[in-house]
Amino acid sequence: MKYVLPEKLISVSGSLNAKTLLKKKEDQNLLTESDLAVFEAGGHIVLDFGKEYAGGIRILTHFKAGRVRIRFGESLTEANSDIGVSGSTNDHAIRDFETPLAFLSDATLGNTGFRFVRIDFYEETEVKSIYAATVSYNGKPIYEYKGDKDIERIFLTAKRTVDLCASGRYVWDGIKRDRLVWFGDLHPETIALSSVYGKCQNVENSLNLARKTTPIGEWMNTFPSYSMWWITTVYDYMRLSGRTEFAKKQLPYMKRLITEFDKNVSDGGEMLFNSYFTDWQTHDTPQEKEGVRAIFIIAVNSAKKLFGFFGEDTKIADKVLGKLFKKEINTGDKKQIIALKYLATGKLTESDRKTLLTGGAKGISTFMSYYILTAIASFDKTAAVNIMKEYYGAMINKGATTFWEDFDIDWVKNSCRIDETPTDGEKDLHADFGAYCYKGLRHSLCHGWSAGVIAFIKENLS
Structure with a gap:
């Protein structure tokens, strides 16, 4: 556990000496304290810790302490929000709650994702210090990007994102919402x-x-495509980590899974699943099923490579691939489907290339960014790097210290930063956008799937 002081006081009311909360002090209560922040009943404070953190806050109180309301926010708007307004929620992690504070206490409260914290004081309270109490993945790096400063910022922000999402025993999608392992x-x-x-x-x-x-x-x-992604992830993890013994232990299950997949493809190449999911941007579109076909081919190819590496029979994998290739992947105008087709087949038409470049960062999603950028780099690495800078740089320029569950480049138009409140006529970048399960303030601003750009940087710029 690491303890971090706030960097700024965003707003304060009903308080004496609130700025002392920015000072470094001994993190132990004493009976005699001369440098306290005193909040009257009805007072409040909003703290900015400068970066996104995973965890809660640690509050040291003196002799006077009472009931408070604590609100965590990944954006300033979220920290000031009420549950149910603009998508503000306590789903997955309690980020808005009331609690008593005891006198002479050292209390750690909350477990969520946040940069901002608002505390409303219902009774007079003396506070010595408030820290972010935070955790993060702490492995020993074998790779670090150094070079172009914009790319370095993207790399470090993506690394911070996935480090926070891997701060426990598993890799979560998000640290505020989607504290789940989504296997795709x-x-x-x-x-x-x-x-x-x-x-x-x-x-x-x-x-x-x-x-x-x-x-x-x-x-x-519950998604067939996520079982497909599991196979590809096992293969790519072995490829990148060298952990052959781990991958070998997955083979008995993987062989049975490929046999199960064989039952779900007709001899004519038609997939027979009850549901199809590629990503949210193509959900409920004709291209969604085409994306799953590409994901399927990538997965079975990955299984075949693993089976071959370990001297296992590849006949079932070959059979499934043979059936899947009986039907073309019809990409339409969706960049992610074109990219997945490229990774599945190694092929891009001239029309595909034109679509991938059209509009620059338009049509990119955080989940699919690695695949799209990789497909573009296969024929124009300079364009791919420029699009990466445009897309991820726009989030950083709007105050991101971690990358988000989703981001549409059009959201930047006439919208405020996440560390600001909107002025008249301005859109709120957190509260006013999003779709499906991530509308408004429910939207996660620290989402691990956005960090695939790290692999793109390493593969193309090292």
């Missing part, structure tokens, strides 16, 4: 962590969890 989303998270650290126990824990909790005949997280 795990792929960009894994290639990010393994690019930086090589072996990562949290990745292995997550991949083992998927296998142990999903009997053959069921699908990981």
